[in-house]
Amino acid sequence: MPPLPDPETVKQAVLPFLAPQVLLFLTFGFGALVTAIAMVLHTNPIRSALFLVLNLFGVAVLYLLLHAYFLAAVQVIVYAGAIMVLFLFVIMLLNLGSPDRTKDVLRWQQPVAVGGGLVLALVLSVSVFATQSLPRLDAQGKAPVRLVPTAPTGMQAMEAQGISPEGMPVPTPVPAPGGGGGGGAASPPPGLPEEEEPVSKAADLPVEEQGTVRGIGLNLYDPRQPWLFPFEATSILLLVAVLGSVVLSKRRMPGESLAGSRAAEAGLAAASTADSAVVPGETLPGGKA
């Protein structure tokens, strides 16, 4: 019988895993993992969608652990609420609730996909294991150093120094903005032009408040930071997406568009000649152009 390990060493080894944040991560991370795998394994699309909702909730809890409160709320409201309702609505509209009974044409693809997925997971995990210099948080939950220069950001920096062919300026560790008033004494890193001290209100927020609605808004609409242009571009993207989805799913009136009806006829002819795999008796009334 092998000797029992020293209880003190066992306690020392186990104790780090019993911190509340670690336990929360383990619980909800494991839940997110299990629901993701169940989502892929289920053949019923509706059950897959419901497992994806559970997975999104688990990831939202992890966002809360990372102090990203606004994003956790957006995750639950937009993803688990709006987008998943859209999925379920389309599943219901197209009568896809029954499991997939069509014949699989590429039988060899499934084992190849699983093998390739295992290789991908292995490579990604090894790349994480091999990294020795990952940043760590201290007991108060503060990030140790900030690896990006704080002084000029975004368009100001681009205008000030142009697009240098060397790329980004050399990252210089400077104290974190939440680190307690250490930013004032830091001299600007060499290679950067003289700038006045950044008076960003957002940078003054403590770490716990940067993920709230106030912190997100102060950062997102701060003209010294590079997020305004992507924000406006996203608004145009959403407008185009709304128009596109309306045009795509609009039902054509009879005789409205000759090209459209011809395309629909061609599609129907191709569908009727090409496949014998569709389960008979499941055609839906309506939906034809």
Place this chain on the structure above:
Amino acid sequence: MEPIDPALNPLIPANGQVPLSWYLILSAILFTVGTVGVLVKRNPIVIFMCVELMLNAVNLALIAFGRYLGDIGGQMIAIFVMAVAAAEVAVGLGILISIFRSRESINVDEVNLMQG
């Protein structure tokens, strides 16, 4: 083999905080599950859901890096990823409905007009 100093090992939690590598590994596994789902599934709606899973895994990695580097940029990019995902779902489901209207089936193996 020398025992690894727990203060340097990025896999053991220290200071009562979850190590960054745990978030990255969870994100990597979720991304892989989504990739396998995209490759294996034949129902395009489920393929879309697997793409959502992959985008979520990337969001998790972004937010974790932003938190551990003390940079708000991770959360900002995650917001834009969410907006792009919403736009993608809206357009993609519109395309699916229009494909279903024209051929009464949306099995991805049968939509092969562009097959060489």
